[in-house]
Each structure stands twice: as C-alpha cells, then as structure tokens.
Amino acid sequence: MIVLGVDPGTVRTGYGVVERPEAGPYRLVECGVIRPPAASALALKLDVIFTELETLIARHHPDALAVENVFMASNARSALVLGHARGVILLAGARAGVAVAEYAPREVKSAVVGAGSATKVQIQRMVMRLLRLKSAPEPTDAADGVAIALTHCMRSRTFKRAVVG
Amino acid sequence: MIVLGVDPGTVRTGYGVVERPEAGPYRLVECGVIRPPAASALALKLDVIFTELETLIARHHPDALAVENVFMASNARSALVLGHARGVILLAGARAGVAVAEYAPREVKSAVVGAGSATKVQIQRMVMRLLRLKSAPEPTDAADGVAIALTHCMRSRTFKRAVVG
Numbered sequence: 001m002i003v004l005g006v007d008p009g010t011v012r013t014g015y016g017v018v019e020r021p022e023a024g025p026y027r028l029v030e031c032g033v034i035r036p037p038a039a040s041a042l043a044l045k046l047d048v049i050f051t052e053l054e055t056l057i058a059r060h061h062p063d064a065l066a067v068e069n070v071f072m073a074s075n076a077r078s079a080l081v082l083g084h085a086r087g088v089i090l091l092a093g094a095r096a097g098v099a100v101a102e103y104a105p106r107e108v109k110s111a112v113v114g115a116g117s118a119t120k121v122q123i124q125r126m127v128m129r130l131l132r133l134k135s136a137p138e139p140t141d142a143a144d145g146v147a148i149a150l151t152h153c154m155r156s157r158t159f160k161r162a163v164v165g
Numbered sequence: 166m167i168v169l170g171v172d173p174g175t176v177r178t179g180y181g182v183v184e185r186p187e188a189g190p191y192r193l194v195e196c197g198v199i200r201p202p203a204a205s206a207l208a209l210k211l212d213v214i215f216t217e218l219e220t221l222i223a224r225h226h227p228d229a230l231a232v233e234n235v236f237m238a239s240n241a242r243s244a245l246v247l248g249h250a251r252g253v254i255l256l257a258g259a260r261a262g263v264a265v266a267e268y269a270p271r272e273v274k275s276a277v278v279g280a281g282s283a284t285k286v287q288i289q290r291m292v293m294r295l296l297r298l299k300s301a302p303e304p305t306d307a308a309d310g311v312a313i314a315l316t317h318c319m320r321s322r323t324f325k326r327a328v329v330g
Contacts, residue, residue, distance in 0.1 A: 043255035043265045050256055076244035080235075083248015084255065090208035091215055091253050100208045 001156070002029065004062040004098075005149025006053070007141055008070075008085040010036065010045050013052075014141030017060050018131070018149035026153055028131045029060060031142040042081075046088045053092035065093035066152035068144070069102035103151050111151040123147050166321070167194065169227040169263075170314025171218070172306055173235075173250040175207065176200070178214050179306030182225050183296070183314035191318055193296045194225060196307040207246075211253045218257035230258035231317035233309070234267035268316050276316040288312050 007014040016031040034052045036045035057065075067089055070082060093100040106116040112126045124136035127146055137143040172179040181196040199217045201210035222230075232254055235247060258265040271281040277291045289301035292311055302308040 041265065043259040046252055046256045047259040050260075070245070076241050079241035079244040080248040080251070083245040084252030086245070087211055087249030087252025088256050090249065091211045091256070094208035094212040095215075100206065 001064075001153065002060055002062045003064050003066055003149040003152045004056060004060060005066045005145045005147065005152065006089050007068050007144035007148060008049075008082065008089050009141070010042065010049075010081055010085045011038070012139075012141045013049050013085060013089070014139075014143070014145035015053075015056060016137065016142060016146030016149045017056070017062065018146060018153055020153040025132060026130055026150065028133065028137070028146060030056075031137045031146050033139055033141045042084065046084055049085055050088040050092055053089055054096070057092060057096045057098060062098055064099045064101055064152055064156070065089075066101045066103060066148045067093075068108065068148055069104050101152050101155075103148060103155075107155075108147050108151045111154050112147050166229070166318065167225055167227045168229050168231055168314040168317045169221060169225060170231045170310045170312070170317065171254050172233050172309035172313060173214075173247065173254050174306070175210050175214075175246055175250045176203070177304075177306045178217075178250060178254070179304075179308070179310035180218075180221060181302065181307060181311030181314045182221070182227065183311060183318055185318040190297060191295055191315060193298065193302070193311060195221075196302045196311050198304055198306045207249065211249055214250055215253040215257055218254055219261070222257060222261045222263060227263055229264045229266055229317055229321070230254075231266045231268060231313045232258075233273065233313055234269050266317050266320075268313060268320075272320075273312050273316045276319045277312050 001020045003018050005016045013034040017029040019027040019029050034049055036048035109118040110116040113122045128136050137146050166185045168183050170181045178199040182194040184192040184194050199214055201213035274283040275281040278287045289308055293301050302311050
C-alpha cells in the first residue's frame with residue numbers, strides 16, 4: 001500500500017509518500033514541499049499545487065491520499081485561503097480516482113506518537129524511528145506530510161485487523 | 166467581451182455568462198446553478214464543480230472569469246468549506262488561461278445598483294433592466310452569478326475609459 005500524505009497551504013504544501021509493505025517496516029519513498037511563486041496570483045498558485053499533486057500521483061500511483069483537516073485556523077480569512085489549497089488537493093485525488101482520507105492534527109499526533117498533544121519534535125522523532133531514517137525529513141512541512149501519510153498507514157492497518165479479528 | 170461570473174458554494178454554485186458587445190446592451194448568454202449530489206464526499210463535489218466550470222469555459226470561451234470574494238463567512242469552518250469551492254473555480258480559470266477577477270459583495274452591489282448596501286431584490290431588478298429580461302434569472306444563485314459577470318463588464322468598461330481618457 002502506498003500513501004501520499006499532504007499538509008496543505010498556499011505558501012508551502014508539504015507532502016510525503018510512504019509505502020506500507022505486506023511485511024516489514026514502513027518505507028519513505030519521497031517527500032518534499034511545493035512552494036508556488038510568492039508573487040503569483042492565487043489562481044496561479046493553486047495551479048502549481050494542483051499540477052504538482054497530479055505529477056506525484058502519476059509517479060507513485062498511491063492507494064490513498066491523506067490530507068490534514070484543519071478547522072482551527074486563527075480567523076475566517078486564513079481559513080478561506082487554506083480552503084483554496086485543500087480544495088485543489090482533494091480535487092487532484094478525486095480526478096485520479098484515489099481514495100481521499102482526512103485527519104485532524106490531533107489524530108496525526110495520536111497515531112504517530114500516541115498522544116494528541118505531542119510536540120513537533122516528538123512527531124519528528126517517531127517519524128524517524130518508524131521509517132528508520134538517520135535524520136528527520138526536511139523541511140518541517142515535508143515532515144508533516146510524511147506524518148499524515150504514516151497516520152493513514154497505521155489507521156488502515158488497525159481497521160483491517162479490526163475487520164479480520 | 167464575454168464574462169463568466171461565479172458565486173461559489175459547495176452546495177450551490179451559481180453562474181452567469183454575459184456578453185458585452187462592442188455596441189448595444191449587455192446580453193445574457195446562459196445562467197444556471199451547479200448542484201453537486203448532497204450525499205457525495207467533498208472531493209467528489211469539488212470534481213463536479215470543476216468539471217462543470219471546465220465545460221462552461223470550453224463552451225463560451227470567456228475573456229474573464231469573475232468570482233465573488235467573500236471574507237465575511239460566519240465562522241472559520243464555513244470559510245474553510247467555501248474556500249474549497251473557490252479554489253477549484255479559480256483553478257478552472259487558471260488552467261484554461263482565462264483572466265480571473267475577484268469582487269467583494271459590496272462591489273457587486275455598488276456596480277449593479279449603485280449602492281453597496283443594495284438588497285437582493287434591488288439587484289435582481291437592475292439585472293433584469295440591464296439585460297432586458299422579462300423576469301429575474303432563477304434561482305437566486307444563478308442571478309448572483311449574473312450580477313458578478315455584469316460587475317466585471319461594467320468595471321472593465323470604466324477601466325478602459327479611464328485608460329483612454
């Protein structure tokens with residue numbers, strides 16, 4: 001199973017591609033950050049994000065797209081702008097026929113670290129351990145995308161076990 | 166000049182296509198409402214909105230896409246959801262190479278009626294008069310899309326005159 005995890009934003013959209021093999025540890029396939037040109041109009045920024053997502057999906061054929069689900073924006077205006085980025089990310093998944101899963105930040109922390117109040121540093125350490133990395137994925141936004149992908153890997157494993165057992 | 170005006174929403178997205186000829190009155194080409202299936206997942210609703218916008222752009226080859234710019238959502242959550250719809254609408258414009266213009270609700274009222282505090286009924290009456298219609302475009306969301314398209318027609322005319330004069 002291959003999962004593309006995305007941490008949306010119009011300035012920086014972090015992503016991580018994680019493989020969950022039939023047996024053995026999770027594997028980090030790729031991670032990075034999409035940074036649309038700061039001076040571009042919003043519509044063009046969204047085009048950059050959408051096109052990069054399409055390219056990632058075409059390259060890795062993920063079984064699922066996992067996206068952070070933030071309802072905690074500081075105000076309506078920043079929520080609106082964030083919604084634009086999430087909109088084109090969900091669209092990229094829908095158009096490619098990839099299942100879309102959404103996770104709240106607390107769920108990501110809880111799944112990866114075991115505590116909904118975990119710090120960024122705690123998440124990075126667990127991401128390193130789970131993926132057997134020598135250093136945390138850089139920059140932070142990429143690490144967030146990886147954590148979301150890991151969350152989906154772990155949650156769907158739990159689900160499968162629950163169904164089987 | 167042909168303008169596609171859009172009033173975004175995940176439940177109902179109203180649109181209107183208005184032609185501004187070189188001479189003579191504005192002309193309503195088409196208007197309607199995009200209603201994604203209520204039971205669908207958000208990603209699929211966004212796909213419906215995006216695909217319909219793509220179809221409208223392919224059919225009418227608008228010179229501009231005019232979108233309502235709402236920063237007045239009642240709370241962060243509704244702003245976020247509205248942002249998703251606006252995101253895929255702006256994306257449809259960007260990908261088709263259509264210029265995107267954004268107007269605040271007050272600008273639309275001010276352009277169409279001449280008062281930023283105009284009521285819905287006042288807007289509908291002026292839309293009917295400007296487009297020489299026997300009745301207001303139905304339903305209301307379609308009329309809102311038409312008003313936004315008209316706003317762009319009128320604003321860009323003012324702009325042109327200002328440049329020439």
